[in-house]
Amino acid sequence: MRALVLFDFDGTLADTAPDLAASANAQRALRGMGPLPVDMLRPVASQGARGMLRVALDLLPEHPDYEAVRRQFLDHYAANSTVHSRLFPGIADLLDRIRTQGHAWGIVTNKATHLTRPIVEHLGLTRHCAALVCGDTTPHAKPHPAPLLHAAREAGFGADRCLYIGDDLRDVQAAHAAGMPAIAAAYGYLGDGGAVDTWQAEARADDVAGLWPAIAALLPK
16 A cells, blocks of 8 residues: 655755855855864754854854844855755665655655755656645644644645654654654764654664665555
8 A cells, every 4th residue: 555755855865964064154254264064064954044053153043143144044055055965875766666666755844945945856856756845834843743744635645654754853753743653864964852762763774775674664554
Protein backbone atom coordinates (compact mmCIF):
# COMPACT_ATOMS: atom_id res chain seq x y z
CA MET A 1 0.00 0.00 0.00
CA ARG A 2 1.30 3.45 -0.91
CA ALA A 3 2.82 5.72 1.72
CA LEU A 4 4.12 9.29 1.92
CA VAL A 5 7.69 9.87 3.04
CA LEU A 6 8.14 13.45 4.25
CA PHE A 7 11.51 15.12 4.63
CA ASP A 8 12.85 18.17 6.38
CA PHE A 9 14.91 20.23 3.92
CA ASP A 10 18.00 21.93 5.39
CA GLY A 11 20.37 19.34 6.78
CA THR A 12 18.21 16.39 5.71
CA LEU A 13 17.75 16.55 1.95
CA ALA A 14 20.16 19.37 1.14
CA ASP A 15 23.37 20.79 2.53
CA THR A 16 22.44 24.47 2.53
CA ALA A 17 24.88 25.48 5.27
CA PRO A 18 27.58 26.89 2.95
CA ASP A 19 25.26 29.53 1.49
CA LEU A 20 23.80 30.38 4.89
CA ALA A 21 27.31 30.69 6.29
CA ALA A 22 28.33 32.95 3.42
CA SER A 23 25.47 35.31 4.25
CA ALA A 24 26.43 35.29 7.92
CA ASN A 25 30.03 36.03 7.02
CA ALA A 26 28.87 38.88 4.79
CA GLN A 27 27.41 40.46 7.91
CA ARG A 28 30.70 39.96 9.71
CA ALA A 29 32.58 41.56 6.81
CA LEU A 30 30.36 44.65 7.02
CA ARG A 31 31.58 45.04 10.59
CA GLY A 32 35.27 44.52 9.81
CA MET A 33 35.28 40.96 11.18
CA GLY A 34 36.92 37.98 9.54
CA PRO A 35 34.92 35.01 8.25
CA LEU A 36 34.02 32.06 10.44
CA PRO A 37 34.57 28.54 9.07
CA VAL A 38 31.46 26.84 7.72
CA ASP A 39 31.87 24.02 10.24
CA MET A 40 31.38 26.51 13.08
CA LEU A 41 28.10 27.70 11.59
CA ARG A 42 26.83 24.38 10.22
CA PRO A 43 25.26 23.11 13.48
CA VAL A 44 22.84 26.06 13.58
CA ALA A 45 22.00 26.10 9.88
CA SER A 46 18.54 24.65 10.51
CA GLN A 47 17.80 27.62 12.78
CA GLY A 48 18.14 30.07 9.89
CA ALA A 49 18.82 33.74 10.61
CA ARG A 50 18.29 33.33 14.35
CA GLY A 51 21.01 30.70 14.69
CA MET A 52 23.38 32.23 12.18
CA LEU A 53 23.30 35.71 13.71
CA ARG A 54 23.68 34.33 17.21
CA VAL A 55 26.87 32.47 16.32
CA ALA A 56 28.29 34.92 13.78
CA LEU A 57 27.56 38.19 15.60
CA ASP A 58 26.45 37.17 19.10
CA LEU A 59 23.22 38.94 18.17
CA LEU A 60 19.98 37.83 19.82
CA PRO A 61 16.37 38.67 18.86
CA GLU A 62 15.92 40.98 21.85
CA HIS A 63 18.73 43.27 20.64
CA PRO A 64 17.38 46.55 19.18
CA ASP A 65 19.42 46.07 15.98
CA TYR A 66 18.38 42.47 15.46
CA GLU A 67 15.49 42.99 13.04
CA ALA A 68 17.45 45.28 10.75
CA VAL A 69 20.43 42.93 10.66
CA ARG A 70 18.13 39.96 10.15
CA ARG A 71 16.64 41.67 7.09
CA GLN A 72 20.10 42.37 5.68
CA PHE A 73 21.06 38.75 6.24
CA LEU A 74 17.91 37.40 4.58
CA ASP A 75 18.21 39.75 1.60
CA HIS A 76 21.78 38.60 1.01
CA TYR A 77 20.77 34.98 1.42
CA ALA A 78 17.81 35.26 -0.96
CA ALA A 79 20.17 36.56 -3.65
CA ASN A 80 22.82 33.89 -3.03
CA SER A 81 21.00 30.79 -1.78
CA THR A 82 21.85 28.49 -4.71
CA VAL A 83 25.58 29.16 -5.04
CA HIS A 84 26.88 26.22 -3.01
CA SER A 85 23.76 24.39 -1.77
CA ARG A 86 23.56 20.79 -2.96
CA LEU A 87 21.59 17.64 -2.27
CA PHE A 88 23.46 15.34 0.05
CA PRO A 89 25.14 12.58 -1.98
CA GLY A 90 22.73 9.70 -2.46
CA ILE A 91 19.54 11.70 -1.86
CA ALA A 92 18.55 11.85 -5.54
CA ASP A 93 18.83 8.06 -5.81
CA LEU A 94 16.84 7.63 -2.58
CA LEU A 95 13.99 9.81 -3.86
CA ASP A 96 13.93 7.82 -7.10
CA ARG A 97 13.84 4.59 -5.10
CA ILE A 98 10.90 5.78 -3.03
CA ARG A 99 8.97 6.47 -6.22
CA THR A 100 9.92 3.23 -7.97
CA GLN A 101 8.70 1.37 -4.89
CA GLY A 102 5.31 2.97 -5.46
CA HIS A 103 5.44 5.59 -2.71
CA ALA A 104 5.39 9.40 -2.70
CA TRP A 105 7.67 11.93 -1.04
CA GLY A 106 7.36 15.54 0.04
CA ILE A 107 9.11 18.33 1.91
CA VAL A 108 8.14 20.04 5.17
CA THR A 109 10.45 22.84 6.30
CA ASN A 110 10.31 25.82 8.62
CA LYS A 111 12.09 27.91 5.98
CA ALA A 112 9.89 30.59 4.39
CA THR A 113 8.42 29.83 0.97
CA HIS A 114 10.24 32.63 -0.86
CA LEU A 115 13.55 31.24 0.40
CA THR A 116 12.74 27.56 -0.04
CA ARG A 117 11.20 27.38 -3.50
CA PRO A 118 14.17 28.79 -5.46
CA ILE A 119 16.49 26.20 -3.92
CA VAL A 120 14.04 23.35 -4.42
CA GLU A 121 13.67 24.35 -8.05
CA HIS A 122 17.43 24.77 -8.50
CA LEU A 123 17.98 21.26 -7.15
CA GLY A 124 15.40 19.77 -9.52
CA LEU A 125 13.00 18.58 -6.84
CA THR A 126 9.73 20.18 -7.92
CA ARG A 127 8.70 17.67 -10.58
CA HIS A 128 8.07 14.73 -8.28
CA CYS A 129 7.52 16.49 -4.94
CA ALA A 130 4.02 15.53 -3.76
CA ALA A 131 3.85 18.33 -1.19
CA LEU A 132 5.99 21.35 -0.34
CA VAL A 133 5.07 22.90 2.99
CA CYS A 134 7.11 25.83 4.26
CA GLY A 135 7.31 27.80 7.46
CA ASP A 136 4.65 30.25 6.33
CA THR A 137 2.28 27.74 4.70
CA THR A 138 0.31 27.17 7.90
CA PRO A 139 -0.17 29.41 10.96
CA HIS A 140 2.22 27.20 12.93
CA ALA A 141 5.76 25.94 12.36
CA LYS A 142 7.38 22.74 13.59
CA PRO A 143 7.33 21.33 16.25
CA HIS A 144 3.60 21.98 15.85
CA PRO A 145 2.00 19.15 13.84
CA ALA A 146 0.09 21.48 11.48
CA PRO A 147 2.72 21.58 8.69
CA LEU A 148 3.00 17.78 8.56
CA LEU A 149 -0.75 17.29 8.60
CA HIS A 150 -1.11 19.90 5.85
CA ALA A 151 1.46 18.05 3.72
CA ALA A 152 -0.39 14.76 4.22
CA ARG A 153 -3.69 16.31 3.12
CA GLU A 154 -2.07 18.06 0.15
CA ALA A 155 -0.61 14.78 -1.07
CA GLY A 156 -3.81 12.83 -0.38
CA PHE A 157 -2.64 10.68 2.51
CA GLY A 158 -3.84 10.09 6.03
CA ALA A 159 -1.31 10.66 8.79
CA ASP A 160 -1.26 6.91 9.41
CA ARG A 161 0.26 6.46 5.91
CA CYS A 162 3.10 8.93 6.50
CA LEU A 163 6.49 9.10 8.13
CA TYR A 164 8.85 12.04 8.64
CA ILE A 165 12.63 12.37 8.43
CA GLY A 166 14.53 15.27 9.96
CA ASP A 167 17.80 16.32 11.55
CA ASP A 168 16.44 18.30 14.50
CA LEU A 169 14.62 17.41 17.71
CA ARG A 170 11.66 19.53 16.66
CA ASP A 171 11.24 17.31 13.58
CA VAL A 172 10.74 14.26 15.77
CA GLN A 173 8.42 16.21 18.05
CA ALA A 174 6.35 17.41 15.09
CA ALA A 175 6.10 13.91 13.65
CA HIS A 176 4.91 12.43 16.92
CA ALA A 177 2.43 15.26 17.46
CA ALA A 178 1.05 14.49 13.98
CA GLY A 179 0.82 10.77 14.72
CA MET A 180 3.67 9.82 12.39
CA PRO A 181 6.81 7.77 13.06
CA ALA A 182 10.07 9.71 12.80
CA ILE A 183 13.55 8.95 11.50
CA ALA A 184 16.38 11.07 12.90
CA ALA A 185 18.84 12.09 10.18
CA ALA A 186 21.92 11.90 12.38
CA TYR A 187 24.18 13.00 9.51
CA GLY A 188 22.52 16.44 9.46
CA TYR A 189 22.97 19.66 11.39
CA LEU A 190 21.33 18.37 14.62
CA GLY A 191 20.89 21.79 16.24
CA ASP A 192 20.99 22.08 20.01
CA GLY A 193 18.44 19.43 20.92
CA GLY A 194 20.88 17.17 22.71
CA ALA A 195 22.03 13.69 21.75
CA VAL A 196 20.11 12.13 18.86
CA ASP A 197 19.41 8.99 20.82
CA THR A 198 17.42 11.04 23.36
CA TRP A 199 14.97 12.31 20.69
CA GLN A 200 12.87 9.12 20.86
CA ALA A 201 12.71 8.74 17.09
CA GLU A 202 11.56 5.34 15.85
CA ALA A 203 14.80 5.01 13.85
CA ARG A 204 18.00 6.89 13.09
CA ALA A 205 20.17 7.05 10.00
CA ASP A 206 23.83 7.90 10.46
CA ASP A 207 24.25 8.53 6.74
CA VAL A 208 22.09 8.80 3.64
CA ALA A 209 22.71 5.12 2.87
CA GLY A 210 20.96 4.27 6.12
CA LEU A 211 17.77 6.08 5.23
CA TRP A 212 16.18 3.49 2.95
CA PRO A 213 16.48 0.57 5.43
CA ALA A 214 14.97 2.81 8.11
CA ILE A 215 12.18 3.92 5.79
CA ALA A 216 11.42 0.38 4.65
CA ALA A 217 11.14 -0.82 8.24
CA LEU A 218 8.64 1.90 9.11
CA LEU A 219 6.46 1.88 6.00
CA PRO A 220 2.86 1.09 6.92
CA LYS A 221 1.82 -2.43 6.02
